[in-house]
Amino acid sequence: MRILQRFCEMGAVLLVRNTGMIMSNEDLRRSMSTTEVASGSQEAGPQLFPRNPPSLASARRIVVKIGSALIMDPLSGSTREPWLETLAEDVARLRARRQDLTLVSSGAVAIGRHALTLHQTTLPRTDRQAAAALGQMHLAAMYRKAFARHRLKTAQLLLGLDDTTERRRLLSVRASMLRLLSLQTIPVVNENDAVARSAASFGDNDRLAARVARIIGGDTLVLLSDVDGLYSADPKLSSSSILIREVHDITPEIERMAGGRSSSYSSGGMITKLMAARMALATGCAVIIADGRDAHPLSAIDAGRACTWFHPSAAARSARKAWIAGTLRPAGVVGIDDSTAMQLRLGESLYLAGVRSFDGQFARGDAVIVRDNSGSEIARGLTIYSSNELRGISARSGLEDGIPVACSNIDQLVHSDDLALTA
Secondary structure, three states: OOOOOOOOOOOOOOOOOOOOOOOOHHHHHHHOOEEEEOOOOEEEOOOOOOOOOOOHHHOOEEEEEEOHHHHEOOOOOOEOHHHHHHHHHHHHHHHHOOOEEEEEEOOHHHHHHHHOOOOOOOOOHHHHHHHHHHHHHHHHHHHHHHHHOOOOEEEEEEEOOHHHHOHHHHHHHHHHHHHHHHOOEEEEEEEOOOOOOHHHOOOOHHHHHHHHHHHHOOOEEEEEEOOOOOEOOOOOOOOOOEEOOEEOOOOHHHHHHOOOOOOOOOOOOHHHHHHHHHHHHOOOOEEEEEEOOOOOHHHHHHOOOOOEEEOOOHHHHHHHHHHHHHOOOOOEEEEEOHHHHHHHHOOOOEEHHHEEEEEEOOOOOOEEEEEOOOOOEEEEEEOOOOHHHHHHHHHHHOOOOOOOOOOOOOOEEEOHHHEEEOO
């Protein structure tokens, strides 16, 4: 009988708690293990950070928000196609390890306003709409060209606020996006700024990205911008500012650390990123704020580049599992052996090697029922493989259809974070 044993090293992380007082830089230095100041130097301190930082490798469905400053150089006005090609390489690599990617991209207004020589700080609504209409054409072409080189298909979705708040329209958007993901296509989402009214808009793409993560059941939201992450103070104004590496609760102290909007080419700032983080964390989705200006920004995060990770609370993770168990309609059934059932009850993920049968027609990300040897339901979860992919594995194994037992013990069918015990 296969028994999986895993040991985790527990590392302390920075917890900024609500004490009713603003923490000084000295207080922050004393509470951190490795502190990074704007100059890039490091100060040794108590080892309160985990030795092994979080990684994107554990994510299953990732939403990446790309800021305007990454798409277009605000000084020269030139678009950054070479950078976008390195992002496409990153996305191809993550797709190869069976991770779903959705992009939320700014840049249409920035491209359009430069082409139309509309460089004033605040644009009238009609000028902004005109810039968006022109810029969106160029932006879509940039993505199609860069991703096609890696044999990746992209699909454009332009959303309005009502598309994410009115239930019928929201369900339609969700169905469309999930179908695109099941077809191995990269959705590229933007607000429909060409027709958006200020009173009925998202306000910025950080919050749009958080809504997209909620709609498609994303577990990790990456906010790429022109800053390393959340600092104790504005690093452009304070040489003693400290990069906050991990946050477990967005307290008033954390909110006070956010500066104002700084770029005329970007509608967001750290304040809006914290608002987006709060929205995503409430659904059990982890959030990363990272500097995306260099080549291969997602690979850099994977390699441990300094950034800020926001972790959802246990209550939010429980709410996500309740949503999986009680809200989603299952599209299939998976049968497992007794030892695997025991492992699931101990909090393990469901691995392909423990699957004995499956039934139904389901896509990646669909909910499935997990049954034990007696046929009793023990759990529900979101599957990483589609039923067609499982049948392909069975065929290559030379076994009966629906019994993919000749698989590696490291191949997961359902991650533990996406598995809710029901019995």
